[in-house]
Amino acid sequence: MDGTINLLLEKYSHSRRDSLIPILQEIQEEVGYLSEEAIVKVGNHLNIPTSKIYGLATFYNQFRFEPKGKYHIQVCHGTACHLFGAIRIIDIIERKLKVKAGQTTRNGKFSLEIVPCIGACAQAPVISVNGEYHSNLTEDHLGQVLIDLNGE
Amino acid sequence: MQFNIEVNNRVIEARKGETILSTLYRNGIKVPTLCNMKDLSPTGACRICVVEVEGKENLITSCSYPVEESMRIKTHSPRVVKARKTLVELLLSNHPDDCLYCERNGCCELQDLAIDLNIRERRISGKKSRHKLDLSSPSIIRDPAKCILCGRCVRVCDEIQSVSTLDFLNRGSKTLIGTAMARDLNFSSCINCGRCVMVCPTGALHEHGYMDEVLDSLNNSSLNVIVQYGPAVTVSLAEEFGIKPGKDINGLINAALRKIGFKYIFDTAFAADVVVMETVETLMQKLESNDGFPVISSCCPAWIKYAEQFYPDALPLISTCKSPQQVLGSIIKSYFASEQGINPNSIYSVSIMPCLAKKFEAQREEMTHKTISDVDVVLTTREFSRLIQLYGIDMHNIEPQTPDSPFGVRSSASKLFGASGGTTEAILRTLHFKMTGKEMSSMKYQELRMVNGVKEVAVKIGGKEINIVIANGLTGIRNLMEGILNKTINAHFIEIMACPGGCVNGGGQPFKSDDKDVKARMRTLYDIDDIDSLKVSHKNPLVIDLYEKYLDKEGSDKAKRQLHTCYSKRDVLL
Ligand code: SF4
Ligand code: FES
Ligand code: FES
Numbered sequence: 001m002d003g004t005i006n007l008l009l010e011k012y013s014h015s016r017r018d019s020l021i022p023i024l025q026e027i028q029e030e031v032g033y034l035s036e037e038a039i040v041k042v043g044n045h046l047n048i049p050t051s052k053i054y055g056l057a058t059f060y061n062q063f064r065f066e067p068k069g070k071y072h073i074q075v076c077h078g079t080a081c082h083l084f085g086a087i088r089i090i091d092i093i094e095r096k097l098k099v100k101a102g103q104t105t106r107n108g109k110f111s112l113e114i115v116p117c118i119g120a121c122a123q124a125p126v127i128s129v130n131g132e133y134h135s136n137l138t139e140d141h142l143g144q145v146l147i148d149l150n151g152e
Numbered sequence: 153m154q155f156n157i158e159v160n161n162r163v164i165e166a167r168k169g170e171t172i173l174s175t176l177y178r179n180g181i182k183v184p185t186l187c188n189m190k191d192l193s194p195t196g197a198c199r200i201c202v203v204e205v206e207g208k209e210n211l212i213t214s215c216s217y218p219v220e221e222s223m224r225i226k227t228h229s230p231r232v233v234k235a236r237k238t239l240v241e242l243l244l245s246n247h248p249d250d251c252l253y254c255e256r257n258g259c260c261e262l263q264d265l266a267i268d269l270n271i272r273e274r275r276i277s278g279k280k281s282r283h284k285l286d287l288s289s290p291s292i293i294r295d296p297a298k299c300i301l302c303g304r305c306v307r308v309c310d311e312i313q314s315v316s317t318l319d320f321l322n323r324g325s326k327t328l329i330g331t332a333m334a335r336d337l338n339f340s341s342c343i344n345c346g347r348c349v350m351v352c353p354t355g356a357l358h359e360h361g362y363m364d365e366v367l368d369s370l371n372n373s374s375l376n377v378i379v380q381y382g383p384a385v386t387v388s389l390a391e392e393f394g395i396k397p398g399k400d401i402n403g404l405i406n407a408a409l410r411k412i413g414f415k416y417i418f419d420t421a422f423a424a425d426v427v428v429m430e431t432v433e434t435l436m437q438k439l440e441s442n443d444g445f446p447v448i449s450s451c452c453p454a455w456i457k458y459a460e461q462f463y464p465d466a467l468p469l470i471s472t473c474k475s476p477q478q479v480l481g482s483i484i485k486s487y488f489a490s491e492q493g494i495n496p497n498s499i500y501s502v503s504i505m506p507c508l509a510k511k512f513e514a515q516r517e518e519m520t521h522k523t524i525s526d527v528d529v530v531l532t533t534r535e536f537s538r539l540i541q542l543y544g545i546d547m548h549n550i551e552p553q554t555p556d557s558p559f560g561v562r563s564s565a566s567k568l569f570g571a572s573g574g575t576t577e578a579i580l581r582t583l584h585f586k587m588t589g590k591e592m593s594s595m596k597y598q599e600l601r602m603v604n605g606v607k608e609v610a611v612k613i614g615g616k617e618i619n620i621v622i623a624n625g626l627t628g629i630r631n632l633m634e635g636i637l638n639k640t641i642n643a644h645f646i647e648i649m650a651c652p653g654g655c656v657n658g659g660g661q662p663f664k665s666d667d668k669d670v671k672a673r674m675r676t677l678y679d680i681d682d683i684d685s686l687k688v689s690h691k692n693p694l695v696i697d698l699y700e701k702y703l704d705k706e707g708s709d710k711a712k713r714q715l716h717t718c719y720s721k722r723d724v725l726l
């Protein structure tokens with residue numbers, strides 16, 4: 001990971017503050033999340049205090065600060081899914097898996113992310129686990145999905 | 153350029169380029185503000201300062217809007233007052249409302265606004281903000297539930313102190329102030345200077361208080377509770393008791409401390425004299441070999457932590473001499489304890505300081521040897537005033553007393569430690585004597601006084617030019633440090649104080665004081681020096697005694713062991 005970030009920063013060798021967001025996006029793309037180390041490196045590179053980078057990154061939902069879990073669960077919170085009970089779904093997942101949005105469970109098995117519309121409004125509410133969609137979710141259905149994942 | 157505008161049907165004079173708010177203030181018209189900070193660029197975040205300007209549809213934030221010719225302004229029209237009131241009601245809607253138990257009860261700007269705007273009921277109620285207290289730092293407690301997101305702390309930390317520990321995290325209703333990676337303060341780059349505490353309008357940032365610890369120890373008859381107080385405390389405490397700013401109440405402080413029940417009372421200024429002796433010794437040695445300059449001052453623990461984080465390469469330049477607080481703490485538990493036949497383990501050493509970083513300093517690992525800490529606990533000037541209240545002592549009706557021997561005499565040079573430039577002045581007086589064998593004819597170094605920011609000064613001692621830099625507040629610190637490290641700034645001695653103006657303006661001093669009060673405190677220190685007959689540290693008979701009986705001579709092995717310390721690089725997120 002060390003090398004990845006260094007390589008990436010080399011590309012931005014003459015950049016200034018305005019490239020902060022693209023740099024962070026690219027790191028997240030490559031590494032999956034913004035580690036403390038990444039934030040420190042970017043800070044040194046652009047000469048920006050880490051508090052400012054962290055402040056800016058937390059402003060946007062897209063950034064995460066922990067590596068993804070083995071199962072990365074994305075819950076859609078677009079308008080349609082919201083109307084069909086996305087909040088309830090988030091709530092259940094948070095409780096059952098003991099994980100908070102944006103975080104990863106201690107054992108590294110699950111991570112939870114809340115995302116804007118993922119384009120399956122007709123089948124709301126929708127979640128995706130490692131890219132695989134589970135649509136028209138009922139509470140029972142969700143419960144089963146979680147049990148299956150947990151069992152593995 | 154000047155022109156007239158009309159405010160509340162009165163014509164007043166405005167200056168081109170200033171904000172509406174500045175014009176109003178200059179003309180004695182009061183408008184409430186929250187996020188606005190003197191000398192810093194406006195952000196317009198809180199909107200409390202809104203006024204109505206004829207011809208403009210929306211209310212305008214006076215702190216960020218420039219005055220324009222022939223403006224007609226209403227500062228307290230029904231529309232304006234209603235808007236302000238609603239804003240404050242919104243701020244209060246999720247506020248914890250535990251004012252009675254709040255650190256800032258009675259000196260809270262939110263409370264004041266609610267009173268001024270006649271808010272008498274909760275009209276808007278929101279979900280109470282619930283956040284964990286951050287108790288990790290020995291100096292500063294963060295209570296995010298009381299934060300109104302004015303951003304003042306973020307801005308002093310960035311713009312005045314160049315530390316940038318804090319920023320806004322998250323957004324919308326989840327916004328809060330926090331550190332990089334949301335670490336607890338004690339694991340962040342915070343230097344504990346407490347400037348954020350001084351500007352926070354509410355109780356969201358306040359000092360880590362240790363009153364209970366002090367009370368417990370006072371009530372514990374097996375302990376010898378000893379107290380010291382810093383030079384800048386005697387010229388500020390009076391304000392807490394309604395006495396005019398700048399009054400020196402040193403004698404009353406001794407009397408009050410004795411009433412409270414402290415067994416021995418010492419003035420930290422005595423130890424400042426010792427610090428002068430040790431620092432001058434270091435300078436003399438370096439002058440002899442003409443090598444190893446500059447020597448950078450070590451009295452300010454906030455500056456020390458700053459250097460340990462941001463400029464580890466400069467650590468070898470910092471004087472190894474402990475600060476006066478730690479020096480006194482150390483000799484109390486060694487020399488004094490053995491003179492008195494007291495077991496150092498039974499001494500509880502309290503220090504009253506104008507400073508929040510001193511709380512951190514007392515807990516530094518380097519300040520404890522074989523489980524005995526130089527200083528056990530540090531109270532601020534503010535906590536001290538509460539202690540006095542608690543014991544029901546009437547400061548208007550007690551007789552002044554003197555501190556205890558064997559540290560009962562101080563030079564007036566040591567008092568100057570309380571103001572930026574003062575440490576240097578005290579050191580130069582003794583350096584002059586050591587270099588030339590003669591006392592200075594006039595003791596004053598006017599050019600070292602009332603410095604604002606960073607100043608380079610050259611003085612002549614016995615034909616030799618000694619170069620000095622004085623810095624207070626950390627605004628210009630980066631340039632200064634770069635200059636030192638790449639040798640474009642060549643000085644013999646550099647004094648750095650984290651607080652603008654020095655300790656008279658420390659983070660533990662009374663709230664609600666302004667520049668004028670701080671200047672008054674400073675002036676009093678210089679006045680004390682004017683009338684005192686013992687103006688130099690090296691003539692303090694008790695300091696001479698201490699060296700004769702215990703420390704041997706300046707820079708001796710014993711002095712090194714007792715009075716000196718070391719610094720090391722700190723790993724925090726910068
Ligand atoms: S300048 Fe004085 S009050 Fe301020 S942090 Fe330093 S030692 Fe404390
Ligand atoms: S709102 Fe959920 S898929 Fe569009
Ligand atoms: S004081 Fe003007 S917007 Fe806050």
